[in-house]
Amino acid sequence: MKKRVGEFVRRAVTAVAAERGFAAADLPEIVIEQPREKSFGDFASNIAMQLAGRWKTNPRAIGEALRLELEKEPDLARVTVDGPGFINMTLDVGCWHRRLVEIAEAGDDFARLDYGRGRKVLVEFVSANPTGPLHIGHGRGAAVGDVLARLLTRAGYEVDREYYVNDAGNQMRILGRSLRWRYLELLGHRSGPLPEGYYQGEYLVKLAQEVRSAHGDGLVPADLTEDDDQGLDFFTPYAAEAILNGIRNDLELFGVGFEYWTSEKEFFTSGRVDAVLDELREKGVLYEQDGALWFASSRFGDEKDRVVVRANGVKTYFASDIAYHRDKFERGYDLLIDVWGADHHGYVPRLRAAIEALGCDPERFAVILVQLVSLSRGGTPVAMSTRSGEFITLEEVVREVGRDAARYFFLTRRSDSHLEFDLELAKAQNNDNPVYYAQYAHARICSILRKAREEEFDVHGTELRAGCGSCLTMPEELELIKKLDDFTALLESAARNLEPHRLTYYLDDLATRFHSYYNRHRVVTDDRETSRDRLLLVTCIRQVINICLGLLGVSSPERM
RNA sequence: GCGCCAGUAGCUCAGCUGGAUAGAGCAACGGACUUCUAAUCCGUAGGCCGGGGGUUCGAGUCCUCCCUGGCGCGCCA
Numbered sequence A: 001m002k003k004r005v006g007e008f009v010r011r012a013v014t015a016v017a018a019e020r021g022f023a024a025a026d027l028p029e030i031v032i033e034q035p036r037e038k039s040f041g042d043f044a045s046n047i048a049m050q051l052a053g054r055w056k057t058n059p060r061a062i063g064e065a066l067r068l069e070l071e072k073e074p075d076l077a078r079v080t081v082d083g084p085g086f087i088n089m090t091l092d093v094g095c096w097h098r099r100l101v102e103i104a105e106a107g108d109d110f111a112r113l114d115y116g117r118g119r120k121v122l123v124e125f126v127s128a129n130p131t132g133p134l135h136i137g138h139g140r141g142a143a144v145g146d147v148l149a150r151l152l153t154r155a156g157y158e159v160d161r162e163y164y165v166n167d168a169g170n171q172m173r174i175l176g177r178s179l180r181w182r183y184l185e186l187l188g189h190r191s192g193p194l195p196e197g198y199y200q201g202e203y204l205v206k207l208a209q210e211v212r213s214a215h216g217d218g219l220v221p222a223d224l225t226e227d228d229d230q231g232l233d234f235f236t237p238y239a240a241e242a243i244l245n246g247i248r249n250d251l252e253l254f255g256v257g258f259e260y261w262t263s264e265k266e267f268f269t270s271g272r273v274d275a276v277l278d279e280l281r282e283k284g285v286l287y288e289q290d291g292a293l294w295f296a297s298s299r300f301g302d303e304k305d306r307v308v309v310r311a312n313g314v315k316t317y318f319a320s321d322i323a324y325h326r327d328k329f330e331r332g333y334d335l336l337i338d339v340w341g342a343d344h345h346g347y348v349p350r351l352r353a354a355i356e357a358l359g360c361d362p363e364r365f366a367v368i369l370v371q372l373v374s375l376s377r378g379g380t381p382v383a384m385s386t387r388s389g390e391f392i393t394l395e396e397v398v399r400e401v402g403r404d405a406a407r408y409f410f411l412t413r414r415s416d417s418h419l420e421f422d423l424e425l426a427k428a429q430n431n432d433n434p435v436y437y438a439q440y441a442h443a444r445i446c447s448i449l450r451k452a453r454e455e456e457f458d459v460h461g462t463e464l465r466a467g468c469g470s471c472l473t474m475p476e477e478l479e480l481i482k483k484l485d486d487f488t489a490l491l492e493s494a495a496r497n498l499e500p501h502r503l504t505y506y507l508d509d510l511a512t513r514f515h516s517y518y519n520r521h522r523v524v525t526d527d528r529e530t531s532r533d534r535l536l537l538v539t540c541i542r543q544v545i546n547i548c549l550g551l552l553g554v555s556s557p558e559r560m
Numbered sequence B: 001g002c003g004c005c006a007g008u009a010g011c012u013c014a015g016c017u018g019g020a021u022a023g024a025g026c027a028a029c030g031g032a033c034u035u036c037u038a039a040u041c042c043g044u045a046g047g048c049c050g051g052g053g054g055u056u057c058g059a060g061u062c063c064u065c066c067c068u069g070g071c072g073c074g075c076c077a
Helices: A002-020 A047-055 A059-070 A093-109 A136-154 A170-186 A202-215 A232-253 A264-269 A272-282 A317-330 A342-357 A394-401 A403-410 A423-427 A435-454 A462-466 A475-485 A487-496 A502-520 A528-552
Strands: A043-045 A076-082 A086-091 A120-124 A158-165 A260-263 A286-289 A292-295 A306-309 A335-341 A365-370 A373-377 A419-422
Touching: A002 A043, A002 A047, A002 A059, A002 A086, A047 A059, A047 A086, A059 A076, A059 A086, A086 A093, A093 A475, A093 A528, A120 A136, A136 A158, A136 A335, A136 A365, A136 A373, A136 A394, A136 A403, A136 A487, A136 A528, A170 A202, A170 A232, A202 A232, A232 A394, A260 A264, A264 A272, A264 A317, A272 A286, A272 A306, A272 A317, A292 A342, A306 A317, A317 A335, A317 A342, A335 A342, A342 A365, A373 A423, A394 A403, A394 A423, A403 A419, A403 A423, A403 A435, A419 A423, A435 A502, A435 A528, A475 A487, A475 A502, A475 A528, A487 A502, A487 A528, A502 A528
Parallel strands: A120 A158, A120 A335, A158 A260, A335 A365, A373 A419
Antiparallel strands: A043 A086, A076 A086, A286 A292, A292 A306
16 A cells, blocks of 8 residues: 555656656655554655755645645545645545455465565575584574565565584584593593583483494494594584484474575585685685785775684685685575574674675675573573583473464564563463464454354355445554555565564554454444454454464464 | 674563654553453553764764673684
């Protein structure tokens, strides 16, 4: 609807511009907004004030001229010029009734946008090192990335999800040694605290038991020293694979899947890291200093240059990440989105610098930073320490509070804002819990529809469509229709700004309006005409709630 | 020291990339079930949008300088 009104305004501006001899070419962008104050009307435009500067004319005078043009539009019931020069417009109620019928006819396809125009997007998220199970912070990244992918898909993008597996480097060797140590501990060859830097979680003890029962006691000699690599060819990949499988299971439990699992190691073994370094060398942005090879990222806005090959000949993580992002661009994506923990924010400028140096468009690369999650239980903080290995895993959280609540909670805040996750609140089966609010609205509507069927309304068939919505004249009914109509604009702005949390706010608002309406008015009444139109309205509300919950990856229960 | 992000009601947070009189939930208080589900609703109260200056018709939103908190500043990943 906003776009249609924008079209009205555009026509009016063009007409007035022609009348006054101004070029139609350099008109400002027409912005239509919904005024906060309802009495101003359905939509407003600030165009008169924008034109005032260019045309050197009083904004109210321009507004009046535009009003005369706009009043020719049959769909506009009322046009006024208010305040400093706002043009306020009210649509004919018939427009809203027709819109409701459109929404009903669109069904589940309502609010499938063409905003992305089929452009290809890669959303890379989670990408946790396979050195331990996923914790709750990863869960937030998983929820944000997954919902963003769903959102962009609905907005008309072609979306792939990818998990980048950091299976190379020193940490993998330490992982292998940690497992080997646990294995030797089982055999009585090790005791006491783990060496410095080893992974301490209980999961490696369990894994060592698996190794022992599957492969026996003779994998490595008992007198092995800790700096010996013996046996790591077995232990390292064994541990990485087992942990990665666990991560896959946790994500599946959480309702998150990926098109691609890409291995960092393969960028080294396939020579693609070397290739990208050669490419950078040819561009003259690499140099040697102190025995190491540096990338001159400061020439592209980074605060200092970065090492890509250490003096000992080992390539850095950064080097493989350049190759990785080079590869993503070469795979033909129009937009790359990385979802990272906010503690990696200092890494953004160097990667952007590398992308620019390679001649790729940095505008097509976006990073979403996800802030840490602090966990509490009934208001008291739950201590978490990765170092001691005592952290709450994502699996534990999902098993305790359920997938729906966990996913919903992760999206109740902007991603770059701290999130306090209260386990008691998330699993509360009462009205403190925001998760059930929207689900309850859905279930309630389903209940109404069951009742309507008892009263022999054909809720799925033609009877509702025959209703034109003209009985819906109360302000709260029109507000509900407008809110439903606004869902397309909401989706577009959430997609444009890469802000999936807006879905939960929209949903909460829609559910609030519905619950309020429900408490004031019966849908199924003695009056068949009124009932039919109200059923049409609640059917559409149910549809939109269902679509929105689906985007969040949360179920839409028919009974609660 | 430098950089990034934040600072909005008692608490937790929204605020649609500059709009009109700044919103919600929780907490507090008072009400509503003979009804299509009370996991709901209605009402009351709550504010120097961290502070100063600037940009303009107009600033919570933009620019600048301070204050406070978190994070980052490795030839780790």
